[in-house]
Amino acid sequence: MQTNHSVSVDCVVFGFDGRSLKCLLIKRDGQDLKLPGSLITDQEDIPSAAYRVLAEMTGLRDVFLKELSVFSDPARVGDKDLEWINHFYGVQTTRVVTVAYYALVKLDNKIMSHTLEKEAFWKEVVSITSLAMDHKDILNKALAMLSRDMTHSPIAFELLPRKFTIRELADLYKAVLGVEIDNRNFRKKIIGCGYILPTGEKEKGVAHKPAAYYVFDKHRYRKEEKKTRKLNFINWNE
Amino acid sequence: MQTNHSVSVDCVVFGFDGRSLKCLLIKRDGQDLKLPGSLITDQEDIPSAAYRVLAEMTGLRDVFLKELSVFSDPARVGDKDLEWINHFYGVQTTRVVTVAYYALVKLDNKIMSHTLEKEAFWKEVVSITSLAMDHKDILNKALAMLSRDMTHSPIAFELLPRKFTIRELADLYKAVLGVEIDNRNFRKKIIGCGYILPTGEKEKGVAHKPAAYYVFDKHRYRKEEKKTRKLNFINWNE
DNA sequence: TTTCTTAGCGTATTTTTTACGCTAAGTTTG
DNA sequence: CAAACTTAGCGTAAAAAATACGCTAAGAAA
Numbered sequence: 106m107q108t109n110h111s112v113s114v115d116c117v118v119f120g121f122d123g124r125s126l127k128c129l130l131i132k133r134d135g136q137d138l139k140l141p142g143s144l145i146t147d148q149e150d151i152p153s154a155a156y157r158v159l160a161e162m163t164g165l166r167d168v169f170l171k172e173l174s175v176f177s178d179p180a181r182v183g184d185k186d187l188e189w190i191n192h193f194y195g196v197q198t199t200r201v202v203t204v205a206y207y208a209l210v211k212l213d214n215k216i217m218s219h220t221l222e223k224e225a226f227w228k229e230v231v232s233i234t235s236l237a238m239d240h241k242d243i244l245n246k247a248l249a250m251l252s253r254d255m256t257h258s259p260i261a262f263e264l265l266p267r268k269f270t271i272r273e274l275a276d277l278y279k280a281v282l283g284v285e286i287d288n289r290n291f292r293k294k295i296i297g298c299g300y301i302l303p304t305g306e307k308e309k310g311v312a313h314k315p316a317a318y319y320v321f322d323k324h325r326y327r328k329e330e331k332k333t334r335k336l337n338f339i340n341w342n343e
Numbered sequence: 344m345q346t347n348h349s350v351s352v353d354c355v356v357f358g359f360d361g362r363s364l365k366c367l368l369i370k371r372d373g374q375d376l377k378l379p380g381s382l383i384t385d386q387e388d389i390p391s392a393a394y395r396v397l398a399e400m401t402g403l404r405d406v407f408l409k410e411l412s413v414f415s416d417p418a419r420v421g422d423k424d425l426e427w428i429n430h431f432y433g434v435q436t437t438r439v440v441t442v443a444y445y446a447l448v449k450l451d452n453k454i455m456s457h458t459l460e461k462e463a464f465w466k467e468v469v470s471i472t473s474l475a476m477d478h479k480d481i482l483n484k485a486l487a488m489l490s491r492d493m494t495h496s497p498i499a500f501e502l503l504p505r506k507f508t509i510r511e512l513a514d515l516y517k518a519v520l521g522v523e524i525d526n527r528n529f530r531k532k533i534i535g536c537g538y539i540l541p542t543g544e545k546e547k548g549v550a551h552k553p554a555a556y557y558v559f560d561k562h563r564y565r566k567e568e569k570k571t572r573k574l575n576f577i578n579w580n581e
Numbered sequence: 582t583t584t585c586t587t588a589g590c591g592t593a594t595t596t597t598t599t600a601c602g603c604t605a606a607g608t609t610t611g
Numbered sequence: 612c613a614a615a616c617t618t619a620g621c622g623t624a625a626a627a628a629a630t631a632c633g634c635t636a637a638g639a640a641a
Contacts, residue, residue: 110350112415112440147438151415174410175442177350177389200385202350204413257495259579272618278577290599292620294577313618314606330580338522339532340578341497342568510587528630530589551587552637 111190111198114155115142115205115240117173117247118163120212120227121264123273126280127212127227128244129162129220130236133189139237140244141225142203144194155206163210164219169263171254173205173247181239207247209263252282259300262321268304270316271295300325349428349436352393353380353443353478355411355485356401358450358465359502361511364518365450365465366482367400367458368474371427377475378482379463380441382432393444401448402457407501409492411443411485419477445485447501490520497538500559506542508554509533538563 117140118129130138141162145154152170159168182190182201191198210216212227220227230248235241255261261277262269274295275286295301300322308315355378356367368376379400383392390408397406420428420439429436448454450465458465468486473479493499499515500507512533513524533539538560546553 110348112348112350145415148417150417151413151440172412175389175413177383177442179386179388202389204415256577257579270619287600288618289601289620289622294598296620298579308607310608311618312608313616314608314620316619326579338494338520339516340495341536341564508588525630525632526587527589527591527632532629534589548639549587550639551585552589552639554588 109197109199111144111194111196111201112151113142113144113201113203114151114158115140115176115203115243116155116158116162116170117205117207117244118159118210119207119230119247119251119264120210120216121277121280122212122227123276124280126230128230128233130226130228130233131162132224132226133237137235137237138226138228138233138240140205140240144190144196144201151204155204155208159208162220162223162225163216165210165216169209169260170206171208171250173207173243173250175202175204176239176243177202178239183238186238203243205243205247207251209251209260211264211266213266255281259321259326268306268318268320270308270318272316274319295319299329347435347437349382349432349434349439350389351380351382351439351441352389352396353378353414353441353481354393354396354400354408355443355445355482356397356448357445357468357485357489357502358448358454359515359518360450360465361514362518364468366468366471368464368466368471369400370462370464371475375473375475376464376466376471376478378443378478382428382434382439389442393442393446397446400458400461400463401454403448403454407447407498408444409446409488411445411481411488413440413442414477414481415440416477421476424476441481443481443485445489447489447498449502449504451504493519497559497564506544506556506558508546508556510554512557533557537567 116129120127120129129141131141133139141158143154143158145151149157152172155170156166156168159170160166179200181203187198187201190196190201217227230244233241233244236244255278261274264277265273271292272288275288275291278284279286301319302322302325304318304320306318308318354367358365358367367379369379371377379396381392381396383389387395390410393408394404394406397408398404417438419441425436425439428434428439455465468482471479471482474482493516499512502515503511509530510526513526513529516522517524539557540560540563542556542558544556546556
């Protein structure tokens, strides 16, 4: 019934540099670009494999990571790719089912130098036209899920430095969701939420009025979350 | 690196009988209860396998089906269960990674007689204490996702008959989310949304004022959905 | 006929969202 | 060094949505 199936993970790693959303890609043997990934081993479960791939590529252990979905078209890996996989991993596989994850990381100097070492690239998401196998489909699905999740949970802060300005937060939303944001109403929302707190510090060296730095207080968020359990629970347009 | 892995699907099939949320279970060889599922074949992708399982168990082709997540603990299938799987499917598997789905069906006479034939049971979700392997974990995760999805998209109608009363809809939300609902404000919301339309028919033989029947108009929903693209987009408590 | 139960309408209050005017604090430009 | 430019950040008013809750209506059951 089943011949040699393998299970792999592929990770869509998102980063934000203040201007646009980027995604980590790998150039395999000078061929086409692909997402970082790996076959799973006998001893590990799939989330562990995803964390392993991420640690290897970014050097980070605490990364926001979420399962996207499974990609299982029997023809998703062509003969040539299959040959590469069998050679690289030393297996005899006829089919690879992959579990896709998306990850969010803060783009700082440390991670940039680590990825550079691994011959990985941060590419602007909008400029990615094609990827190996079905990796473009995976990226598209990751983008859709990221948009959705960013509107429903406070994960934007996983992409921003610990201290950020309200403008940076708004710019991130603009970049990911492609929406216009009214500066004044956005501020009100952010400041009023109760868990985004001013640090007292200010921007320096910007060609306009320097903005205050804020931090996301996870602890307070949890508290507010419990309070807010509102019964206006149904909102079908989301 | 990888020995004989298999990939399976397991389906959490939800139904609503007007009183409580039910889940379809199978009694395997007079042993403990489990979710309907199957190993995938070489030729099919995973969604196809899920639809196949569902068609077999319910007789239905058009079922609401959504991927939940992957369960991949190397020890999730014990030796005894592994033995059963290898015997039943005629394979030599050392590990089964499963992709869980949840499905929503309308409990009518047709489906009830079909499942009865297949020796499957509709069990009240709250009364399910333990299941084979990690199937209880799968059920729990399905419940969490169902709650979430029911608040964000109009999937409740997949569980209700085509024509339903506003009370039935409210009862479903009460049963799944465990919330109290104010009859009057709920009606306002439903009637005002623009895509839940009265059929002109009324309940018969109920021991109180008969309620009007409504239908969910998918077409109008899509239209409203586009209009509603509101910029009050961020709501982190969801 | 009374009682019981749910249907279904209406209204007033509060909360949230939206639109938008305006000043403040810096840098850059002429 | 003043004017221009840019983003920060406060405030207010209007609109929309959510909530609380009183009340009548229509049927079956007692």
